[in-house]
Amino acid sequence: MSRLMSYREALNEAMAQEMRRDPRVFVYGIDVADHKRTFMSSKGLVEEFGLDRCFSTPLAEDAMTGFGLGAAIAGMRPIHVHMRVDFLLLGLNQLVNMIATQRYGSGGRFAVPMVIRAIIGRGWGQSFQHSKTLQSWFAHIPGLKVVMPSTPRDAKGMLVAAIRDDNPVIFIEHRWLYDVVGEVPEHSDEIRLDGAKVIHPGSDITVVATSWMNVEAVKAAEILKKRGVGVEVVDVRSISPFDCQTIIDSVQRTRHCIVADNDWTHCGFSAEVAATVYEACMGQLRAPIRRIGFAPTPCPCARPLENEFYPNAVSIIRAVEAMLKLSETDLSHEDFYSYENKFKGPF
Amino acid sequence: MSRLMSYREALNEAMAQEMRRDPRVFVYGIDVADHKRTFMSSKGLVEEFGLDRCFSTPLAEDAMTGFGLGAAIAGMRPIHVHMRVDFLLLGLNQLVNMIATQRYGSGGRFAVPMVIRAIIGRGWGQSFQHSKTLQSWFAHIPGLKVVMPSTPRDAKGMLVAAIRDDNPVIFIEHRWLYDVVGEVPEHSDEIRLDGAKVIHPGSDITVVATSWMNVEAVKAAEILKKRGVGVEVVDVRSISPFDCQTIIDSVQRTRHCIVADNDWTHCGFSAEVAATVYEACMGQLRAPIRRIGFAPTPCPCARPLENEFYPNAVSIIRAVEAMLKLSETDLSHEDFYSYENKFKGPF
Amino acid sequence: MKEKELNRYLYQKAYLIRRAEAAIRADYASDKMKTPMHMSTGGEAIAAGVCQALRPQDQILGTYRSHGIYLAKTSETDAFFAEMYGKATGVAKGKGGSMHLTAVDHGLICTSAIVGTTIPVAVGAAYANKMQKNGKVVAVFFGDGAVDEGVFWESLNSACVMKLPVLFVYEDNGLAVHVPAEQRHGYKSIIEIVRQFNCNVFSSETTDPEAVYNLALQAIGAMNKYQQPSFLRLAYYRYLEHVGTNEDFNSGYRDRAEFERWRKADPVELQRKKLGKWFSEGEITAIERTIDEQVEGSIKRADEAQFSQPQALYEDVLA
Amino acid sequence: MKEKELNRYLYQKAYLIRRAEAAIRADYASDKMKTPMHMSTGGEAIAAGVCQALRPQDQILGTYRSHGIYLAKTSETDAFFAEMYGKATGVAKGKGGSMHLTAVDHGLICTSAIVGTTIPVAVGAAYANKMQKNGKVVAVFFGDGAVDEGVFWESLNSACVMKLPVLFVYEDNGLAVHVPAEQRHGYKSIIEIVRQFNCNVFSSETTDPEAVYNLALQAIGAMNKYQQPSFLRLAYYRYLEHVGTNEDFNSGYRDRAEFERWRKADPVELQRKKLGKWFSEGEITAIERTIDEQVEGSIKRADEAQFSQPQALYEDVLA
């Protein structure tokens, strides 16, 4: 049975069901147990499972990352939550030097079942210290899994899978997705952590997108469909392991590829996608791959600059038109609803 | 006037000359002033400039990274030294959230003239916590410059340029290079921080290499030259800003490209190079680009596994042969001297 | 400085902060200021008192909650409000917003939205000053949440071992977002801990700007005398929500009664009362009117100013 | 446990560590052990005493300098030496080397070559134990360099506020590589600082394994009684160079005379002398011979064992 629910509720349900099923699962992080409950994604957990299994910690990201590792080795299944991926920069020593290597370094004698939820995404002029994504960083390190679900269904199914996985999983959530509503099954079915998915079919061009950029890409696809242009949107979902085959299959059909990554492009995940697609589709591409991402600058605060910094459906439409040598679509009557309004002020 | 000197001596001379020239320059970091002087690269600096300008610090990478930022804004030109790039993982919050953004965040009101020297490279079974490179991480972040010189001449000239640059520069040194000897000018001439360089000419195939992989690539080129195969080696030198034009020019001549990066490949700098070259050379490449890097695992300790983990001249030779559809060269009489012997035990 | 003059300055600073934030509160709902606001209201004594004790060439650093120290150190409101409105005339041309204030000419080095991050930066600036023998004092403001972070301890330890002229100003409101200090601190008293370092320690619960000023002078004096850092703990009550411009006494994590207690010793009112000793009510009102006009003028200019041009996005990344 | 038995156990542990490291020293120059060696020699009392105070199910974590605690906790040498020689039969199949020892069945969780990194891991393990109500004690060993790092303070604070059963063992040799503590610590006494936390504090300069054992028992007792962490400072002298198997008294940063002073109270000799109370010289020698043979046998097997196959490189990355 499926019901409609928001991405936020889907995350919440995944955690609640897993905590009911498995007493080893617990959730912790700065402010997770306060009345705002990490944008309400941990709503009800304190009430149902108590402060032992859902708690706020001192402001100590480095230690609290290692804390999760210790708890995982000693038999628990921790979920560490970061209100902003930027704060995880304080925990990278533990993540990279310790968490990613401990199974290998013990010759496989133990596993590290741990989930790190990190929230990304635009806010309200939050500027350069609250706006990073960093999926290419995490994916670069062997020993970590990295996923970025973009629908409520995937949010639930992939979070369930991540919690049950015996490896460290970095689970990256764009906050504008929190209010996206979709069908979500009641049961806690796992959705695999290593599969891309075609979320909008089309035969003229492939747009490979991550996280929020899928919403923008689907919007672009819907608009272009009206003039008969078929945009296939592939939601990468898993950054590492990376399911390149689904993408390659699509590009081999459309022979055109745009990568719309929710991040900077230089040395980013979009480079990995482009390099992989080029290699597999040598001689089959009709045009060079176009990579779309953040402007190569720190993120500015003021709205007009911020709007320049972030790519969106319009950037994708213009890139498709350029690649397919089409005239510019008249967008003056299109309604580009922004989820940002749901996150209105102050943060 | 040029003399022969080692990479180690070249680094030392660059720092000494700049410290003589500019009283604002100082060098600091864990153990920089002890009797081992960071593999002797800071030899003589304490004696000539005193402990105020060359000092060891508490073990506090996070604070000491921010310390450099503060000193730079307040008028100094700090050089922060890390015996291992892996230790810089403790300073990434300062590096990424603060150092890379402060100029932007002040609307350009001040600059951050700071050099971070980080040593990389194989040692003596040092395994997974002392073997990372991370150039793609640094290069991914706007606001940082990232360089990896591979010759004594470049070590000196680029370190001089980095010290004089008004931006934060990450200066990555492979320890096996420390004993490489070459011509180095006496004067402190700057070598630009944004230029790749052809270090071995050839017309059949381009090998784009970073850091130590240049030594391996040149060795491969010399061996293959004997059978008439022309390998052009391009030393990237600058990871960010990235001089793609020199590479593209070479590949457009040779129509074959191998990227030999001193790092993991997934979401690494080699992906950026490949994506960029593919884009610029659409329809001109005779074969898919081959990316060579570390095995996708943490670095193991035991020598036979370590040897599998690291690519070398032989991996490059085999890749060239495969791409050019040549038979395997007989390497049984080749002498693959390893600089590792100079770094023999224990670290 | 004469007592009268000193107290007038202190009031001007405190009133300016209160007044400027009131103006932000009044216009924030219009959505023109698209930047997350962390208000200083309630903590004016600290900003006014410490900044008054510093000289123009002395340097300060702060957090995302730094309207107070910006205004107290600079007395400037044009570039301040322009930044709140995201305009090209702002301190950072609109690139930084409320959480990233700089005023290099006035000695405000920077403020930061990542907890604890400016503490080591202050230590480095102190080192630079020591090397340059310029006699500058660096003061860094941070909260009771920041001391949870390892970087505070690394910085404190490093400054103490290096004997650097840095003043650590611990702004103790007992909360990190909504989590009280008792749930985050595994000790009874931070000052007893810091006392064990080679550091001078001062502490007070006062809301009187003048008392803060005197304590800051002492702390700076000790720093110079003993050639080691000083640590100054100052308690205050955060009147408004953690981020945003509203009260939040109905959200359950704290009690309005506590606010009412602190409100009785409101720093701005307290300082105003003291002025009565030297100034008539009319004179005080005149001081206030001048500041009101300054603020209103700055807001008007900020509102009318242009945003940075789109290409400004790409500027200032590298020198 | 009877005093006699206890002292024999302590001597067996101390002698095993000394003997195993002597064997490493003897063969290191042959280059068969291609892994950076940080020797425990001189610190045997700490490893033997603390591990003797722990039960088999209790857990420990350490640093790159952890031969001592591995041997004291496991009394095992086959997998140990195989790891030194990089062989498939090693604790980590040769993937870890000297700096990365694990022995999950014996309660050794892990050791790490990045200073300070296992401290928070211990705190997390303590939390897991508390949740699982399994009564296990976690002890984490770290040096006087590790407390320079912020993560020590974050971990200490978190363990204190969460009231976790974790024993912090501060192995104080006064050096981080070659830099003395005075040049890194901005305070006189770490234990006075830690006393200000909600933590039981113990400290000693003893090199007597039995004294360490007794102190560790006290520290664990206090931990259980007061339901809060304990901090145990134990001084010792590092006999050999920071990394490597040689002495380094000629490199100028420390004095052989200091070594000679400590050498008079050498932990292994001290414990051996005490055994005279219960054992004849012949009995003691027999104890030693058994260990000698164990070590020699393990080295022989390690030397003869196979390296992991090349494809093993790719195994154990993910579960």
Ligand SMILES: Cc1ncc(C[n+]2csc(CCOP(=O)(O)OP(=O)(O)O)c2C)c(N)n1
């Ligand atoms: C490293 C980091 N972790 C978490 C946050 C989220 N955060 C923002 S403010 C804050 C509380 C800080 O409390 P305190 O230092 O007492 O300052 P106050 O807000 O009370 O002025 C937190 C946890 C952050 N900005 N940076």
Ligand SMILES: Cc1ncc(C[n+]2csc(CCOP(=O)(O)OP(=O)(O)O)c2C)c(N)n1
């Ligand atoms: C984070 C980090 N910084 C620097 C180093 C280099 N390093 C290795 S051991 C060491 C000294 C540690 O001293 P201490 O904690 O006292 O341990 P000891 O070696 O004395 O046992 C340093 C600086 C490291 N391994 N990790």
Ligand SMILES: [Mg+2]
């Ligand atoms: Mg606070």
Ligand SMILES: [Mg+2]
């Ligand atoms: Mg030590």
